[in-house]
Amino acid sequence: MDRSVFERAENSLCESEARLRRVFENADVGLTRCSRDWRYLLANPAYAKIVGKPLDQIVSRPIAEVMGVEAAETIRPYVERVLRGEHVTYEAQVPFAGAGSRRLHASYAPDTDAAGQIVGWIACITDITDLESLRxxxxxxxxxxxxxxxxxxxxxxxxxxxxxxxxxxxxxxxxxxxxxxxxxxxxxxxxxxxxxxxxxxxxxQGRIELRKELVDLKQIVNDAVAASLPLINHLDHRLEVSLPSEPLPLFADPTRLAQVLINLLNNAAKFTKPGGRIEILAKREDSDLIVHVRDNGIGIPTEKLRCVFDLFTQLGKSGVDHSGIGLGIGLALARNLVELHRGSVQARSDGVGRGSEFIVRLPLANTVADTQRTVAVGLSAIGMERRVLVVDDNRDVANGFGLLLESLGAKVHIAYDGRSALETVTDFKPEIVFLDLGMPEMDGYETVRLLRRLPIGRGIFIVALSGWTQERQRSSVDAGFDMHVVKPIELNVLMDLLALGKRTPRENH
Missing domain, CATH: 1.10.287 (Helix Hairpins)
Known part of the structure; x- marks a missing residue:
């Protein structure tokens, strides 16, 4: 065979090895090859930086000597798995002797000889300490x-x-x-x-849950308009609402979707000079439902259009009273809520002083059906002589709430801690207990459990009060509360509770 063939093959092999070595040495991630007896056979500069040692103090040295004994023991369970033939990926905090504690993302693969026997392992390691600090x-x-x-x-x-x-x-x-x-x-x-x-x-934190149902977008638009109208009227704006006669069905959380439109309408009102014009238009377009919210306000600078939905982003302030502008959260929440509904929201503006338009696009529901809505009972509780126990360690909150209840005709007793409430309940015989969750020593959860054990406690309507929202409601109901209400309680909600405050016995109480 022509000797030149061997020479070309040898040159090709050398070039391939050189390319491989360049990749190995210049990689941004740490790469090592280790033997079964826990020694480094190869290591690249990125790995040397991770462990805090120069390369000449790594290759051929025992792993425990380079890393430190504590670090070696940290990775031991993963090494044992790779030496059994597994491919291992993990994240761990590794306390290196030279570089200090580092958060690593590592992948191990078995290293085999020509006979297929495992002779060590190959590791790819990324230092994610800074990323973890950001998290x-x-x-x-x-x-x-x-x-x-x-x-x-x-x-x-x-x-x-x-x-x-x-x-x-x-x-x-x-x-x-x-x-x-x-x-x-x-x-x-x-x-x-x-x-x-x-x-x-x-x-x-990923803790938003949607309660979807079949709804008519027209009703959600009307709800949002009703909620935003006081602000719009206060600023003397003219509002135009354009809705088609046909139903606009979609599968959505009506409360959350109304929140989106309220944010957009309020945003339009706040960034438009008094006496301006605001328009909300809903229509069907192929398999989508579209809502346009337009205004003739101060507009959006071109450079801010891309970041207008970012958290805490504030728009321009020229010529508008900003006493109620807020924190720059509303548009970010609107986008997140729309995206949770598998939709999109877009901002448009021709620039400063040219007004703005927000376009919400949502998927049309497959079936048109009557919308089932839960409505408040709306019964007036004024004059109803309920016996009400208020339990809250914050005396200003408790006393103010007690005065409000008395103004509505309730007979009120106030306790400032859980133990006092337990001592009071037998003599006072309340029909309703408003109980704060976050009290010291004996919190609301422990207090309600002890209340339910009393003979009188099984028939009392007990309402949990807290500054926390929906994520706490399920645990409060499971603990023995009949309802969870977020502070500060709205007057109409309070009146409904006083009107309905009779307990329906449930199992497992």
Missing amino acids: EADRQKNDFLAMLAHELRNPLSPIKHGLHILKLDAVIVERSAPMLDVMTRQVQHLVRIVDDLLEAARFS
Whole structure:
């Protein structure tokens, strides 16, 4: 055979090996080849950086000597698996002797000889310490947002209760109606900000659950318009609503979808000078349902269109009263909610001073059916002489809530801790107990369990009160509560509870 063939094959092999070595040496991830007796046969510069040792102090050295004994023991279970022939992938915190503790993502594969015997393993290792730090910072941010929102609910509750009490006095209403309206709007704005903070934290933590049903988009639009109309009227805007005569069926969570449209309508109102025009239009387009929300407001700068749905992004401020602008959360929540419905939302604007348009696209339902909606009973509780026990360690919240209940005709007793509530319940014989979950020493969960064990406790209607939202409701009901209500409680909800506050016995109580 021509010798040149061998030379070409040898040259090709050398070139291949050189390419492989360049890839090995320049890879961004740590690569090693290790023997069955726990020695390094090969290592690249990226791996040397991870372990904090120069290459000449790694190759041919025992693993425990390079890593440190504690680090070697950390990876031992994974090495034992790869030496049994498994392909292993894991994440672990590895305490290197030279580089300190690092968070690693590693993949191990068996290394075999010509006879197929396992002689060691090959490792691909990525240092994800910085990524894990970012994850932890994000978790802490979300925990902080949730805790902040929770803590803000407590001072809001007595303020809201006080406003409700003042509005029940006809003389005060006649003399101070405009100021009461301003105070009510501002408290509602604070409540919305707190709710948005909680929603932002829940989205980041993946804790949003949709309760989908077959609904008519036209009804959701009408609900959103009704909720946004006070703000729109307050700013003297003209609102145009355009809906087709045909049904617009979709499978959706009506509350969450209304929240999307409310955010868009409120956004249009706040970023349009008083006396502006706002339009909401819904229509069917092939297999989609489309909602347009348009305004002739301040518009969106071109450079902000791409980030307008990012969390905490604020739009331009020229020429608009920003006393109620908020935190820049509403549009981010709207996008997330729409995407959870397998839809999309898009922002358009021709620039500053040219108005803006938001387009929501949602999938059409396959079947048209009557929408089943749950509505509040709406019965007035004023004058109903319910015996009500309020249990809350925050005295301002408890006393303010008690005054509101008395204004509605209830006979009220207040306890500031769980033990006092247990001592009171037999003599006071309440029909309804409003019980705060977050009390020190004996929290609401333990208090309700002990209440249910008392002979009188099985027939009491017990409502859990907390600053936490839906993620806590299931656990509170499982603990023995009849209902979970988020602070600060709305007046109409409170009136309904007083009207309906008779317990229906359930199993396992």
